[in-house]
Amino acid sequence: MKKHLLNRRIRMAGVALAAGTALAAGAAQAQDKGTVHLSYVEWASTVASTNVMQVVLEQAGFDVKTSSLSAAAMWQSVATGDTDAFLAGWLPITHEDYFAKLGDQVVDLGANLEGAKLGMVVPAYSDVDSIADMNDHVDSFDGKITGIDPGAGVMRLTEKVVDDYDLDYELVSGSGATMTAALQTAINNEEDIAVTGWAPHWMLARWDLKFLDDPKETYGGAEEIHTIARQDLEEEMPEAYAILDAFKWDNETMGEVMLMQEEGDDPYEEAQKWVEENQDIVQEWIDAAS
Numbered sequence: 001m002k003k004h005l006l007n008r009r010i011r012m013a014g015v016a017l018a019a020g021t022a023l024a025a026g027a028a029q030a031q032d033k034g035t036v037h038l039s040y041v042e043w044a045s046t047v048a049s050t051n052v053m054q055v056v057l058e059q060a061g062f063d064v065k066t067s068s069l070s071a072a073a074m075w076q077s078v079a080t081g082d083t084d085a086f087l088a089g090w091l092p093i094t095h096e097d098y099f100a101k102l103g104d105q106v107v108d109l110g111a112n113l114e115g116a117k118l119g120m121v122v123p124a125y126s127d128v129d130s131i132a133d134m135n136d137h138v139d140s141f142d143g144k145i146t147g148i149d150p151g152a153g154v155m156r157l158t159e160k161v162v163d164d165y166d167l168d169y170e171l172v173s174g175s176g177a178t179m180t181a182a183l184q185t186a187i188n189n190e191e192d193i194a195v196t197g198w199a200p201h202w203m204l205a206r207w208d209l210k211f212l213d214d215p216k217e218t219y220g221g222a223e224e225i226h227t228i229a230r231q232d233l234e235e236e237m238p239e240a241y242a243i244l245d246a247f248k249w250d251n252e253t254m255g256e257v258m259l260m261q262e263e264g265d266d267p268y269e270e271a272q273k274w275v276e277e278n279q280d281i282v283q284e285w286i287d288a289a290s
Contacts, residue, residue, distance in 0.1 A: 035063040036240045039074045039083040043176060045200050045225065046088040048257040049112065051271035053087060053247060059275065060286050062240055070151055072098065079105040081230045084237070085244050087112055089226035093219075094118060094153030107231055109245045111224035113200070113254060118154050118219045119211040120145065120161065121197030123187055128194075130213040131165050140192040144170045146182045147196040154196045161218045169194075183207070200251045202258035239289040246288030249281075 036057050040050040054064040067083060075098040077083040089095055089108070099108075120131055128137050145162070147155050150173040158171055174182075179195050180203055186193035187207055194212075203209065227244050234241040257274050264270040275282050 033061045033063075033239070034237060035065055036085070036237065037065045037067065037083045039067045039069050039077045039086045041071050041074055041088055042068055043088065044202050044258045044262065045113075045116075045198075045254060046086075047267050048254055048261055048271070049087040049225075049247075049249075051261070051267045052257060052274060053244070054268065055271045055275045056247075056282055056285055057240060057243060059282065060239065060243055060289065070149075071095065071153070072151065075099075075102050075106070075228070078228055078230050081232070083230070084233050084240070085109075085227060085229040087225070087227050087244075087247070089228045090116065090118075090153060090223055091226050093157070093223055096153075105231065107229045107233070109227040109229055112227045112247050113225040113249060113251065114222070115199075115251055116223040116225050117199045117211065118157060118223065119197055119214060120158070120219075121195050121203075121209050121211055122192065124208040124210050125190065126192050126210075128192075128212060129210075130215065131161060131167075131218075132213070132215055134165065134167055134169065134194070134212075137192065138168050141169070141194050143168065144172050145194045145196065146179050147171050147173050148176050148179050149173065152196075154198055157219050158196050161214075164216050164218045171196075200254045200258065202255060202262045205255045205259045206262070242289035243285050246285045253281075 038050055038053065040046045050066055054066060057064050067077070069077060071088075074083075074086050074088065075095070078086060079102040089099070091099060122128060127140075128134060134141070145158060145167075147158060149155070155171070155173060161167070162169060162171055183193055183195055183203060184207075197203070197209070197211065199211075227247060229241060229244060233244075257271065260270040260274060261267040
């Protein structure tokens, strides 16, 4: 067992050394290849993908700038060319309004993650399994649904859920952080709580949760997270464009990165660790530009 552990540590050290060399080489080339400006929203999934892509592009030799914006401003910034790309286009439902307005002013590179989902989430121990039954448990949930920032697509859909199901609940806005803090407090006390939820999200890896059935399908079906770029990016920075276009991963991998970032001190540093330990995946994205 000790020998196996030692061998594993040696292998991981070798991977980290090789990756560190690649990252350093990339940084040295950054001034030659220019700057890629990524915009993002402060959602756990987007923080994960944006930080990973920042590290990957830096390894490929680019300097990278990131800007945290609202969802509306994020779409607008790429449409106007103020930023180069983002990796957080939730389609076809969550960002349908933005895409309808700005879709012809941006380039949709397609899904970087399939099988995303929106819905109402409760602890697995809750007696409620369907949104249609929520009114039978109003007191248990204190008559409220804990949400995130009011401009988010999941909030707009949850407002429609309240209307469609005639729920006797108040939708309380806040932020992703206040939502997960309230969720943790309720779970620690084994209390019922309903939150606006989505997958992928680190909370699904940390706690035993469930999505409530949505028989009216107000939240819609499965979604995809798309990479969206400005119109001239392929012509002006073809290598960066190719890497962004090649970027694909799955719920399990993104969830792993999100949990690392939630439990770590700095999302960028956790992204660096993941990139160092997954050079086989990363190199496929970078090789797409060659």
